[in-house]
Amino acid sequence: MAEKLSADEKLKLMRHSMAHVMAEAVLEMFPTAQIAIGPAIDNGFYYDFELPRQLVAEDLETVTEKMKEIIKSDRTFVRTEVSREEAREKFKDQKYKLELLDSIPEDETVTLYSQGIFTDLCRGPHVESTKQLRTDSFKLMSIAGAYWRGKETNPMLTRIYATAWENKKDLRLYIEKLADIEKRDHRRLGKELDLFSMHEEAGPGLVYWHPKGARIRQVIEDFWRSEHYKNGYEMVYTPHVGKSWLWETSGHLDFYHDGMYPPMVMDKADYYAKPMNCPFHIMIYNNSKHSYKELPFRWAELGTVYRYEKAGALHGLLRVRGFTQDDAHLFVTPEQMDEEILKVLKFSLKMLHSFGFQEIKAYLSTRPEKAVGELAKWDAATEALRKAIEAEGLDYDVDEGGGAFYGPKIDLKIKDAIGRQWQLSTVQFDFNLPERFNMTFTDRDGLEKRPYMIHRALLGSIERFFGVLLEHYAGAFPAWLAPEQVKIIPVGDNCFDYCKELEDKLRMEDFRVSADVSSDHMKVKIKNAQKDKVPYMLVVGEKEMESGEFSVRLRTGKQQQWGDYDAFVKKLHSIVNSHQIEL
């Protein structure tokens, strides 16, 4: 403990020590409790217990009080090295600790940490005394179930999550951050802004896009398509269902059967809703023989797929059972691989930047133990990915052995407005499907060869991307994405006609605009437009009708003078076309 610790390390030490204090408090309440593990985590700590009864919210208050007493009582954390036998004796009634003990490597010293009457099997280190902990900078957050050692077949333990900080102020800031996260929750915003819904009667995890949500989606998709054409892609459309032959051949029925919707029986054949688009694109490829001169093929599709996600895993738009992948498959010759990978990565970055994500990190996943495909191909593909990342100067991590069994991949994660990471793009080699579907092209030497197949999605899934975008902007979309860009607000009903004409003119300019000619008061109209987060409001009264000049009210509350109608239109076109984030 002599060496200087960084602030992060100190916080971690404190959190971990807190976890011990919580375990002691829980043991005081339930002397027969079995204690499992209690590490420090990002925002605090948790501890897993097996308890004689279920916990209720009030129990957390009791535990909190007991923890405060323990902290105040200034107990020293004492470290002791013990033999395995001593440890075994000490924890003879703690089955999880005994299991942990068995998993400590033979050559490692077994250490115990005690404060007061509580002793835990622990590598440490800890603070010197509970005095160094604070009673006012932690909060028990929630009770959750967690499998022992994270394995589904193991017993379910009770986990208490807590957040802990260096001081009261940091705790307060964290609680405020949570409130901000809640405010930008896409499920909440989706309801408030009337963008989408899901329906108990109609099936969980299936999304209904309301007009305003659909409008935004349409803008995203139009942009997506036009960028794809610019980047040398072709669009394809494929069916939503396919006979079992397709999924037997692809291997999906073997590997992912549990994740597929059950079959529909028709004309004595089983049809499955598609969980992926790839086999369909391969059908198009295999429809005719191909020469090396035709490659590369870049075929894209906004393909809607259905996957059975476990009921407990569903989460708003971020985890659904039916979603649309912004999918594409590249079929390339070995010679084209490097260039195509670089191109697709550049394209991906361009796309993410266009939506306002600037901070992007790459994750390269390499060959796992169990894999299909020749080693040389894996190496070549992995190198192509790595070279592309480095050529783009991206910050990246390597997940050794983290690739799928069928190929290496790059995932791109963006950082949103409040610093959270989301994985969006993925670029994945596939050495499995070309074999299974016996895909070939005729090379210049007249021999039939396998093309490289690359699966990629830039936004991931439209639903998920939309959810992330919604949270990133907290519902206040930049003008080019906003479902409604301009709200015209008449001061009185004598300007209704003028406002409606203005609305028509702006609509002809391709703006999403409406005039609020309801009987509400002007202030109410502004309030409503504000609540809908419409970026621009034109308040129009006698003054404007006479002068022909508008003052633009931004959704931020600021007023701007953009000049007359023509100036307004020009300015707005430029903002929309450039995908400008600021208003």
Add this chain to the structure above:
RNA sequence: GCCAGAAUAGCUCAGGGGUAGAGCAACUCUCUCGUAAAGAGUAGGUCGUCGGUUCGAUUCCGACUUUUGGCUCCA
């Protein structure tokens, strides 16, 4: 799927063994207004579904559905 919560008007929520209430939204009327809430009135609910306990259940109990926070999973 597993653990623990939740489900009351379109939305946000209060209530509680004797069949329900607020604010906002909606609708009607009045006000015609200069940059975030004008006034009055009306209507709106099998209290998620199905069972059980009870003279009586929206309230208590159970199952189911959906949902929230976790765990697991995520081609």
